[in-house]
Amino acid sequence: MAGELGMQLRMCVWKPLEVNKVIWMHRIREYGINRDISVRCIHHGFHFDRISTYKPTSALPANELDDVSRISIKTLPFPNEVTKKLFQLIKAAGKKKDIDACGSYISKRLAARRCVEVPRVLPSLLLDANSTDTEYLDALKKMSSDPRFEHLKELLQQNRLGPNEQAQIELAAAEDSRHKNYTIHFSPNIAIAHTAHTFFGYYAVCLRIFNEINLRAPNFKPSRIMFYSAGAGASVAAAHTIWDLDTFEDILVVEPSQNLLNICEYLLPEFKNKRHQSDIYDSTELFDCIVVPYHLTNIRGSPARSLLVKNLWNRVNIGGYMVFVEVGTPTGFRILHSIREVFISQLEKGYFHFLAPCPHEGICPLALTGKDWCHFSQRIYRIPHYLYKKGSIARSIDNEKFSYLVVGKSPGPRHKLKSEAEAKSADEKSFFWPRLVMPPLKLGRRVIMDVCSAPNNFKRIIVSKNTPEVGGYKYARDAMWGDLWRFPYREQQPVARAYTPESVKRRVLNNDDLQANVKESIEHTDVKVKEKIERDLVRHYGG
Numbered sequence: 250m251a252g253e254l255g256m257q258l259r260m261c262v263w264k265p266l267e268v269n270k271v272i273w274m275h276r277i278r279e280y281g282i283n284r285d286i287s288v289r290c291i292h293h294g295f296h297f298d299r300i301s302t303y304k305p306t307s308a309l310p311a312n313e314l315d316d317v318s319r320i321s322i323k324t325l326p327f328p329n330e331v332t333k334k335l336f337q338l339i340k341a342a343g344k345k346k347d348i349d350a351c352g353s354y355i356s357k358r359l360a361a362r363r364c365v366e367v368p369r370v371l372p373s374l375l376l377d378a379n380s381t382d383t384e385y386l387d388a389l390k391k392m393s394s395d396p397r398f399e400h401l402k403e404l405l406q407q408n409r410l411g412p413n414e415q416a417q418i419e420l421a422a423a424e425d426s427r428h429k430n431y432t433i434h435f436s437p438n439i440a441i442a443h444t445a446h447t448f449f450g451y452y453a454v455c456l457r458i459f460n461e462i463n464l465r466a467p468n469f470k471p472s473r474i475m476f477y478s479a480g481a482g483a484s485v486a487a488a489h490t491i492w493d494l495d496t497f498e499d500i501l502v503v504e505p506s507q508n509l510l511n512i513c514e515y516l517l518p519e520f521k522n523k524r525h526q527s528d529i530y531d532s533t534e535l536f537d538c539i540v541v542p543y544h545l546t547n548i549r550g551s552p553a554r555s556l557l558v559k560n561l562w563n564r565v566n567i568g569g570y571m572v573f574v575e576v577g578t579p580t581g582f583r584i585l586h587s588i589r590e591v592f593i594s595q596l597e598k599g600y601f602h603f604l605a606p607c608p609h610e611g612i613c614p615l616a617l618t619g620k621d622w623c624h625f626s627q628r629i630y631r632i633p634h635y636l637y638k639k640g641s642i643a644r645s646i647d648n649e650k651f652s653y654l655v656v657g658k659s660p661g662p663r664h665k666l667k668s669e670a671e672a673k674s675a676d677e678k679s680f681f682w683p684r685l686v687m688p689p690l691k692l693g694r695r696v697i698m699d700v701c702s703a704p705n706n707f708k709r710i711i712v713s714k715n716t717p718e719v720g721g722y723k724y725a726r727d728a729m730w731g732d733l734w735r736f737p738y739r740e741q742q743p744v745a746r747a748y749t750p751e752s753v754k755r756r757v758l759n760n761d762d763l764q765a766n767v768k769e770s771i772e773h774t775d776v777k778v779k780e781k782i783e784r785d786l787v788r789h790y791g792g
Contacts, residue, residue, distance in 0.1 A: 314735050317675040318682060320461045320605075321729035324628040324646060325453045331486050331516050335448065338515065339636050342441045349638045352442035355433060363546055366424060366579040371586055371616040372416035374594040417587050421551035424580065440508040444481040445637040448516075450649035451483035453629035454574060455542060458653055459491040461605055462570060465676050466657070469570065471537035473499040477529070477561060478544035480504065482513035484574075488540070494520050501536070503529055529560075537569040545575055545584045554584065555591050565658045570604065577624030577650030585654050586616050586623075592656060602661025606653065606731070607701070608684055610663065614707035615686065623686055623701070624652045625731040663703070682733040683710075689728050696725035700734055710738040 342348055433439065462469065471492060476484050479502045485494070494500055500523040504510045510525055539561050548554045565571055573588060575581030592601050593610060603610055606623065615623045627649045634642050662680040666672055669681035683702030690697040694714040701707050712725040721736030728734070 313675045314678070315724070317464055317679045318733040318735045319729075320457075320464070320733060321625075321731045322453075322457050322460065322627065323729075324630065325456065326630055327449060327632075328452060328486055328490065330489075330518060331448075331452075334516050335444070336636055338441060338512070339445055342438060345636070345638075347438065348442050348445065351438055352446040352637065352639070355439060355443055356446055359433075363576045363580050364578050366583065368579050368618075368620055368622050370619040371583060371613075372420060373612055373616060374417070374590045375612045417590075418551045420583070421554075421587070424583070425549050435506045435508045437508050440481070440506065440512055442637075444509075444512055444516075445632060446639055448481055448483050449629050449632055450627075450647055451480070451542060451574075452487050453627045454649050454651045454653075455484040455487035455540070456490055457627050458572060458574065458605070458655065459487055462572075462655060463491050465604060465679050466570070467676055469537075469568070471569070472497050473534075473536045473566075474538045475501040475503065475529075475536045475540070475561075475564070477503045477539060477541045478505075478547075479513060479540075480542070481509050482517050484540050484542040485513065485517055489517070489520075494523070498522055499534075499536070500524070501526065501534075503527070529564075533564075535564055535566045535569075537566050538572065539565055539569075540572045540574075542572075542574045543576065545573065545588070546580060551587055554588065558588050558591060562656075562658075568657075568659050570658070571656045573654045573656075575652050577626070577652050579622045581652045582615075582622035582624060585652050586613055589613065589654055599660045599664050600658075602657045602659065602663060602680075604655040604657050604661075604680075606655075606684055606686070608680070608682065608733075609703035609705055611703070611705035614701060614705050618707065621687075621707075622652070624650055625686075626650050678735070679733055682735050683738075685728060685730055685732050685734065688730045689725065691726060696722070696728070698725065698728065698734065700738075710734070712736075712738065 339345075339348060433443070435443065474488065474494070474497060476482075476488075479485055482502070485500075485502060488494060495518075497520070500520055502510070502513065502523065502525050504513065504525065505527045507527075510527075514525070541561065545554050545557075548557060562571060573585055575585055589603075589607070592603075593612075598610065601610075606625070607613070613623065615621050629647055629649060631639055631645050631647045639647075662672060662677045666677065669678050672678040672681065681703065683700035685698050686701045686707070687699040696712045697709060698712070699707070699709050712722055714722050721734075721738075724736065
């Protein structure tokens with residue numbers, strides 16, 4: 250009887266004092282035991298294993314820190330200023346069936362260039378065997394000690410880290426020749442179909458990027474901006490939503506296609522100081538911000554891309570920003586990775602900084618995994634199917650995958666300050682926070698997140714509800730892909746997602762089947778539709 254009572258008493262340990270007191274007195278009366286063993290024997294748990302509660306490391310309000318760290322935006326609606334005009338344009342263009350078929354065919358041809366590459370270990374200029382700076386070589390050797398990254402160890406042993414610039418050029422040439430670049434010559438119908446297919450997705454991505462710049466660089470007040478290869482003006486509409494382009498001194502929209510330029514002028518409001526050009530020519534004007542949306546994949550060869558980037562970088566004012574956006578595929582990431590290393594290898598520290606997505610100016614750890622690539626996702630409502638059929642009718646929301654890079658022409662907080670503790674404002678602190686580069690895994694009472702952090706680490710961290718010293722559990726439950734993590738964390742494993750299921754590995758590595766599926770989807774297009782579109786492309790060559 251006493252043993253049974255003891256077991257029941259132990260079961261009541263974690264209940265409040267008042268509840269325990271009532272239950273115990275009831276049990277004592279039930280078993281007729283002396284009241285001398287009353288409440289004084291109540292056990293409230295062990296004190297030596299108590300962990301102190303989380304104490305904020307910053308005196309700034311929590312809501313201010315959260316506003317800066319929550320970069321991601323949930324599902325975006327259509328932009329009201331553009332929606333009605335675009336709907337009228339599609340209705341007036343002709344038969345809906347023809348616009349749908351044209352948009353589907355053009356998107357498949359673009360996917361054949363952008364979406365068939367597989368992840369691989371990318372050559373890095375920072376791992377040159379002849380480099381005097383061994384910081385990145387040492388980091389690679391440390392990473393290669395993990396048995397899951399034996400391919401990096403083989404590269405070190407075979408001394409294949411030689412002239413990586415040549416390796417990047419050869420890789421770009423090989424991929425360009427394998428996946429032919431499909432240059433679109435925009436006829437009026439093709440321009441309308443392409444706009445209907447891509448405008449809202451491009452708008453959502455650019456809006457998210459400009460919103461991050463606005464949050465993390467609050468002192469950046471641009472007055473002169475250039476959109477290089479602006480297309481139908483999705484990036485211009487996004488910038489107008491964030492900064493109000495009516496107040497700008499100069500807005501330069503560069504677009505070689507006259508039909509796309511006409512659509513851009515029709516969809517967007519008339520800004521006071523907006524002008525259009527088909528190229529940048531030899532002008533020496535300087536801009537506070539230069540945006541290059543979805544254009545680098547259309548340029549053939551790594552040297553040509555690097556030359557364009559250097560040319561545009563020379564037109565950025567001191568303290569300005571340069572924004573690159575590409576599709577969120579291994580192809581888009583490979584191109585942005587090579588551009589990123591151009592800045593690191595050819596500019597001295599303090600002359601530039603990365604605002605996003607990188608939390609450091611070092612070697613990209615995702616480029617060395619051979620399994621992952623840096624990309625993000627933005628949700629937006631899909632264009633109504635009765636106007637334009639974009640994929641399955643059952644889906645009403647698009648997940649636009651993208652890769653991006655925001656480069657600032659100034660030293661940046663990471664160069665000026667030694668650590669986050671020296672930063673006084675939330676936007677300065679955000680430059681020291683790691684970023685979620687994968688969707689968080691929310692499992693019961695814990696959240697697992699894969700983050701990229703300084704100096705060049707790609708690792709998995711865990712936030713548990715039972716560890717109050719970590720803090721941020723509620724924040725982690727609401728965290729989204731691309732957010733910044735501002736709390737302390739416990740590292741679960743030094744290399745994030747270093748494993749790949751065999752089924753996924755077989756599917757990804759079977760590149761021939763992937764290319765065949767894309768080619769087959771193009772060939773399944775109706776012959777008459779295909780021939781008509783090809784005739785339009787030839788007729789509008791150069792447009």
